[in-house]
Amino acid sequence: MFSKACEYGIRATIYIAMQSLEKNRVNLKEIAAAIDSPVAFTAKILQKLVKNDIVESVKGAHGGFQIDRVHIDSIKLNQIVSAIDGDKIFKGCALGLHHCNESLPCPVHFKFKEIRDNLEQMTKETSIYELATGLEVGLTFLKR
Amino acid sequence: MFSKACEYGIRATIYIAMQSLEKNRVNLKEIAAAIDSPVAFTAKILQKLVKNDIVESVKGAHGGFQIDRVHIDSIKLNQIVSAIDGDKIFKGCALGLHHCNESLPCPVHFKFKEIRDNLEQMTKETSIYELATGLEVGLTFLKR
DNA sequence: ATTAAATAGGACAAAATTGTCCTATTAATA
């Protein structure tokens, strides 16, 4: 469904949010350890998240990654997906046809439109706050 | 959502079904032309579909691919997806976690379970017949 | 029997994704 990069990106963002809620800024190594991801690859993904204003980075000693308390509520899952994988999963044709649309649909167009719309709506409604707090309470996990 | 191979596989199967409904057996070149896919790559995908009893192949001159009239009703979309991409899309964790399940879920588990279940159910309910006849009537298309 | 047209399948090639390594830059602190 999502690329590996996107999976890591979502996990990393949730972890950073969780730590930010506790007022902790976290660095790359800690993030990679927490979500069990390759360090250098995770660094690339974090760069992309920073450029897309999803997480904030602080350079230099005592630097790391964080998310503003206010921002944690407003970041939704779909923003991370779009930033890393683009919106093909929300908008693209299930059969890979470029010219597929409502008026000239591929054979599965309407059936898949429903699924994709549900996916998009769900990710648009799901805030990082919600995901991070589930973690805090120990109801969910991010590793393995 | 699906791999390129899977997209081609679904398009090929629908085209073969449509032609089989008209009692035409079709060969590789014709299939690739009809669905606008790379010929040799399509050949590999068709091999997989044959091994999974989704389409039938006839070797030698006047050979080609076809699907039994009866079989056209019973083949469902999910079988093609599973044959080519496996069932990761139906069963796998959205964040790529191996040990994610109902009792120890990842933060997005329940939200995605709903989407994945809908996808699986929809593909299980969608027969190739249904897709092929939409095509016949000219309501849908398979190219570009 | 020979030929021609088709699928089957192995080996290879190209492209995309995933992952690594090194250096530059930045900032805190001794």
Next chain:
DNA sequence: TATTAATAGGACAATTTTGTCCTATTTAAT
């Protein structure tokens, strides 16, 4: 000011996916 710890980013490497090419095998028709 020098050192240390951190992100930024470019170049490279490995792996997976996508795609090609060639040969063997099968079958119909001459």
